[in-house]
Amino acid sequence: MPKKIAAFGEVMMRLQVPGYDMLSQADTLRYSFSGTGVNVASALARFGHTGYLVTRLPENPLGEAALAYLRKLGVAPPFVGRGGRYIGMYFLENGFGARPSRVTYSNRSESSFNTAPQDAYDYNAIAREADVVHFCGITLAMNDLVRTHMKTLASVAKANGRTVVFDCNYRPVLWGDAGYSLAKPHYSDMLRLADIVFMNEKDAIHLLGMKTDRENWRDQVSELIPAVAREYGISVIAGTHRTINEDLTHSLQGFMYKDKAFVFSRELSFAVYDRIGAGDAYAAGIVHGEMEGLTPDVTVNFAASAAMLAHTVAGDTPMASEPEVLRAMTEAISDIER
Amino acid sequence: MPKKIAAFGEVMMRLQVPGYDMLSQADTLRYSFSGTGVNVASALARFGHTGYLVTRLPENPLGEAALAYLRKLGVAPPFVGRGGRYIGMYFLENGFGARPSRVTYSNRSESSFNTAPQDAYDYNAIAREADVVHFCGITLAMNDLVRTHMKTLASVAKANGRTVVFDCNYRPVLWGDAGYSLAKPHYSDMLRLADIVFMNEKDAIHLLGMKTDRENWRDQVSELIPAVAREYGISVIAGTHRTINEDLTHSLQGFMYKDKAFVFSRELSFAVYDRIGAGDAYAAGIVHGEMEGLTPDVTVNFAASAAMLAHTVAGDTPMASEPEVLRAMTEAISDIER
Amino acid sequence: MPKKIAAFGEVMMRLQVPGYDMLSQADTLRYSFSGTGVNVASALARFGHTGYLVTRLPENPLGEAALAYLRKLGVAPPFVGRGGRYIGMYFLENGFGARPSRVTYSNRSESSFNTAPQDAYDYNAIAREADVVHFCGITLAMNDLVRTHMKTLASVAKANGRTVVFDCNYRPVLWGDAGYSLAKPHYSDMLRLADIVFMNEKDAIHLLGMKTDRENWRDQVSELIPAVAREYGISVIAGTHRTINEDLTHSLQGFMYKDKAFVFSRELSFAVYDRIGAGDAYAAGIVHGEMEGLTPDVTVNFAASAAMLAHTVAGDTPMASEPEVLRAMTEAISDIER
């Protein structure tokens, strides 16, 4: 049965150099609008749910364009506030082979989202409407204003019996030199409020300061994740492990820890067209499985296939429908469909 | 010595989303005009022959654009009639890796070609002018009107001592639920009229209802194709076997049965840029070999190389000249030509 | 106070050659999705209302793309059904100066909309939800199936006390040789159900067979429109008169007849970027004025300004917000806004 999911997060304008040129070579950009919240809400809408975004956009042509784009993605707009003056942006230059892709951020600290005043969001209305509320560690890195919105909304949601989802998504560059020590208390707050958490063994070690003697990632996950779940009272913890192969294909394996048991997905290997946003597809897949009451085994493989497909479409935002993910779970690569 | 080949078939407008976007992401399309007949006539023109197309286009800007495009491809226009109102279309979204390409057809049932009246074509003039007349199973799936044109033209050509070529090209989606049982009598009619036929072991099994206990495709071909040739009195039967490899390259091997003997081409493996129309390049290669009196071994390898090259150019229609195919038959992949 | 408007009509795919090339010169198309209903619903959404579209789209990538585009335009999707196989299309080649623009239609008779079965729409749900229901004469030209949907929905809406809007939009090419005589009874049915009607003096003369000795369009309007209103019991009749000037600018004047009185807008002259859809902007402006209870004088000038602005944006669908129309009503052409 379809559920209602509200994702809290900033909308970023993505400005991508077409093809494989660098900014100093080209003169055109292709733009779209995304963000973890956008991606998760849109992906869940394609899986048949209602995907709300809780955010704030400026009242100008950029805000208008962002809102139109969100609607096109299938994101439900009633909790999108308007106000402030700016929208966060990032520039993407595609790498090729030995030359890595590059992301350059514009100043997002004065964006409409990051300057949203105290009364910007109606926490209770959101908590009433949504079955699930989704948060992301990128948002947690912004400033106290935003963190207050985030923790308050999570608390109100929890108090209303809603499922709280938190994706750690730790980005070193956003936390500066103080890094993990600055981040840890905020992450702890969110982990304590969360029912479903996305993290991996590195988050446990670096963010939460846990220790392990094991070397293999699966061993580390197996040791650390149950400890995190126990400590913070989390029902479900899921994550992925990515390998970049010599031939530039990627391999991805997902895991999910629930009811004191691990399931691991098949390891999928695939060519990559657009790397960004694949983690959000995985997260949406896990949330979908949980909402639909699928078995952990089906859920984790569904999520991994959703993540794989997200690497094959342009833009940050996953575009695969539920039947398309299901087919990718089961079928060999096929010839043209006609 | 160059020959004159007339191909009977519909011109389709191909509307392709550039790059790897889906229709719901993009806002531009690149268009061209193709069809089995177009592809075969154009390919044979590049091999030095005269390639006529026998078809019908509307008297409107779309028909004008299609005709200009056919001329550009080197197709000779005297047997292109004008009339009716519509042109068939299909939309192509390129897949990437784990995401398959998708073809979506517009309504072609009321196209100028599929509504051509009884007196639309001058069968005798065509049979007088052309040394070879080519037909395709896609056309056979349209409607009774078109099937009558097709069988009549084939009969008149045969009566005039022309070589009749028939490519089975069975497309399940065009025949609906009744499928093979609906198609079989029409295919039988065409096979009986044909001198050169393109088919493979699956056609023999599903279309013609033949049976085999063998499992390997080469074994199946070796058992079934001679039986077909015998039953329908066909001089030459040729076909290909395609494998899609893990790394998304394709492997292709061609065969040709003539004078009770099989020849198989080398198995070619290659990267694929544009999949559609490669079968028509193979067919044109076989017809070229037969017209030029090449040995079966040369013919089947020429055709396989032509098919391989057709995977490397944009659009449905093969673009390689005879010297280019000959070079691809013999040389290693080379560095840039300058 | 914002209202809810439901527009009933077909979604067409518009495929436009970029710049001033003809189809036989170019190889790319820009596509979008529009239609009278789309344009009116979207325009009213930009004026602050909720704009529903009542239509039917295929369950394939084209239908998906159309639906995403409608959402982007701000059209509310709950009454968009899915089913059938095709979408209507038209190709647009921009003219330049002495060379007129050309529109070429693909076959729309088998579109999802034009083959919608009896139970395709929930008339009662629509009539419950919408304050206003909008219909268009283009739809009336399709076939009996569609006409039945149209008249039934109009009747149910009227029975529920909703405002019924009908835009005559007579297109000769759609009615064939029988033309006006074929159309008249259907138009009469709709006029009798309508509260607000869009028509002009030519519709009165040709469609309804009325007669006048006057020669000037304003004189003809002044004589004929009150007679139409009386005969069919219509509250509001509005329309426009267009002149194409020597320098290729257009001049437009709107009129509105209500409570036995005429108001005419100022005559506006302006350069034209995209001609298609301007009439729908005018209609949306009149409906907006009526819904908001504006005076006829303000309403008719608002509608004319909305129509003028619709000539300045790419695509069929008006994009101007209410404040933008208000500013265009009052201000001189301004220098760049920064």
Added chain:
Amino acid sequence: MPKKIAAFGEVMMRLQVPGYDMLSQADTLRYSFSGTGVNVASALARFGHTGYLVTRLPENPLGEAALAYLRKLGVAPPFVGRGGRYIGMYFLENGFGARPSRVTYSNRSESSFNTAPQDAYDYNAIAREADVVHFCGITLAMNDLVRTHMKTLASVAKANGRTVVFDCNYRPVLWGDAGYSLAKPHYSDMLRLADIVFMNEKDAIHLLGMKTDRENWRDQVSELIPAVAREYGISVIAGTHRTINEDLTHSLQGFMYKDKAFVFSRELSFAVYDRIGAGDAYAAGIVHGEMEGLTPDVTVNFAASAAMLAHTVAGDTPMASEPEVLRAMTEAISDIER
């Protein structure tokens, strides 16, 4: 009744900066292939005749592209020779308003056409096949090799009773400092061979050294053109007069002198999209009128309308069909055609 026209001339590659950028601002070019001969042959093909081009193209990818483009334009290829190494090119930067358009030539002196050896063309075959042979003063400026081809072909055509057409098309930059004195003997040779000549009063004065006291162009034409016709024994002389108006529209009036009588076309004023090649459309219009036996009055107005329409399409080559020119002769500028 359709005739066969052979035009002798060089194919140039046109490389145009899109929009209004200059070469130092942009990084893309749009290319096509044209030339006076190309334009005249193509225009006459659109009027229903067969248009041959007599030229020479290199055996390389540029020659291949040129030939495909000629076919697309409807030019008949049997007299297009292959050989040599280069193709002439010119770069076009569109001006805007006060900034004029700029044309920059690449080196054409070593093009395949301008280095065609003595036996490159089969003069007799051309003269046998074509009813009319067309030449242009641009070709006359190239070198002695080309001039010999040109005069020989004209002589052979005349000797075979074919109609010889010569368009003066004097381009100062091609003749260098010696200019008119260098050009005059060659022009005289061609004028003596020609039946139909395109020139204006400036050609008579500067090229042929004639004198007049009159100041108005119509007066000058009226005095000088009959003298030219008498001196060189020319049946038909036609030309145009162009004015560039303040608002950047152009005005064009055509004249035709035949049987000792002048006819002048209506003066047409129109917006200009692509200026190049309009004179060739005029020439094709006059040739068409003469071939079809139209009255001079109809012919000159047909030619002027063809020239006007040629200003409205992209590229050097006229694209209007005979019905399109006829409609432009008689109708007001119309609203969109649908």
Added chain:
Amino acid sequence: MPKKIAAFGEVMMRLQVPGYDMLSQADTLRYSFSGTGVNVASALARFGHTGYLVTRLPENPLGEAALAYLRKLGVAPPFVGRGGRYIGMYFLENGFGARPSRVTYSNRSESSFNTAPQDAYDYNAIAREADVVHFCGITLAMNDLVRTHMKTLASVAKANGRTVVFDCNYRPVLWGDAGYSLAKPHYSDMLRLADIVFMNEKDAIHLLGMKTDRENWRDQVSELIPAVAREYGISVIAGTHRTINEDLTHSLQGFMYKDKAFVFSRELSFAVYDRIGAGDAYAAGIVHGEMEGLTPDVTVNFAASAAMLAHTVAGDTPMASEPEVLRAMTEAISDIER
């Protein structure tokens, strides 16, 4: 004799929607880099001088792209510092006819230029190298840090006997509600340091609080400008008056006050392709005239023609060379140059 001009100012990234789409309709942007300083330095480089830019760019791909673009424009880079993290940006949507163009700024307050530390620029080295130093009122609106750089550099330049140029360029939106009262003291400081000033009658009235009873702009200029020159000890004051005509062409007239005498340029009327940056072309023209010792009459007409041409090229930055401006001063609009 060529001079060396250093312009102090911020580099902005301009992101323009191609054609006439709005941000909510399109998905591509064309980008370039500009700013008053960039435009003036580049324009003077095209007039044969050395044009330095004094600015600061981030050490990231955007800064790299900006620097490459400046070099392409002919701006000399030795005084371009690197540091900080961001670059200012603005989005441009082209209007059409009745729909005005729109500029939307991103947050520039934290740009590399606007956060340049105290030791960012070597004032003495700049004053040693440059004959002329140019400043702009837009820069003056930024913050105290930037204003200190600006006034210090102007003082050092003046102390070294260099010519100080100041363009008032008052932009209301940058000064907020306090507006003129906030700006006046800073403008006064700069006016006192300047030798050549660009301003008009509105600046005198609003910025400097001067009063006049006259109504016509030329009368106001004639009364107020001499008073400004007197009060602030300015050698040359120049400016322009712009009118937007009904047909969307612009008319521009320049003035220059020097040695207690006014000269006015001819009033030029022209079509507009890209409005932004035309004022900078005018300023560069005046500076060029003064540096070259031209008479005021020639100078002001040269500057006005340079401004006119700047409206005809894409991008903010003037592209016309000295000979191109000279030709535009004297010649009628010409046919294509070839």
Added chain:
Amino acid sequence: MPKKIAAFGEVMMRLQVPGYDMLSQADTLRYSFSGTGVNVASALARFGHTGYLVTRLPENPLGEAALAYLRKLGVAPPFVGRGGRYIGMYFLENGFGARPSRVTYSNRSESSFNTAPQDAYDYNAIAREADVVHFCGITLAMNDLVRTHMKTLASVAKANGRTVVFDCNYRPVLWGDAGYSLAKPHYSDMLRLADIVFMNEKDAIHLLGMKTDRENWRDQVSELIPAVAREYGISVIAGTHRTINEDLTHSLQGFMYKDKAFVFSRELSFAVYDRIGAGDAYAAGIVHGEMEGLTPDVTVNFAASAAMLAHTVAGDTPMASEPEVLRAMTEAISDIER
């Protein structure tokens, strides 16, 4: 410490068909300007040196565009002369898989560079300013005029104690049938003047007529290169060996012979985006290492990494900065940088 390098060579206009179309399929080209000298000067500028180009460009819009492009690339323009009429050009069609890329040259023999008169370059000024002067065997193939410039400049540079670099770059097509015998004396002259030479075993065998019985390229290099160094008195000889692998990746290994010792770089394997210009990146890397006094081992690996990265960017000209090359030398292929 940064050095000053002057590269002598022709600027070519590169006109590339976008994507994988052939010239006969497409209608747009992307253009840039390059050449061995351009590539080497630009690459060394990105490594922190000053890169002059010694060349000659026409005084027309193409020359203007080339100069702007050189500036954008970071090439220092003081030794770029202006004069002559043409610029050399080449067309590039990208191959795909089994279909090789194709380069088609326009006529470069009359280019501004190849017709530069005796006094075109100030040899002494160049030799005074530059620490290093770079020459290329492509230039040597042009004509006697150019060869005289080349050898004179090399002699003057050597006489002034500058480092002379010579890249053999033998292109068979430029030397015609006489080939190696025609080229050898000119190559010998340059080798005798050179301090640093780029060549490989094939050059030693074919160009210099040396013999070896060994079969492996490393063995051949080890035998022949020391002999060349001895005979011609060359300090440093470097080169590369390229293998094209089955999966279309390339493998590259560099060598450097100095002080009687060989060093070989690691063999690098990588995907190729743009093959042209990679050799120039290698040369620039070696020159950089020598100028900076790096050990041969570091130098040859730096050069090989620079060459590898040059295969990953669009255009002929290397774009990698020194830190980017250093990182590519040491790190594994990384995930997206953000």
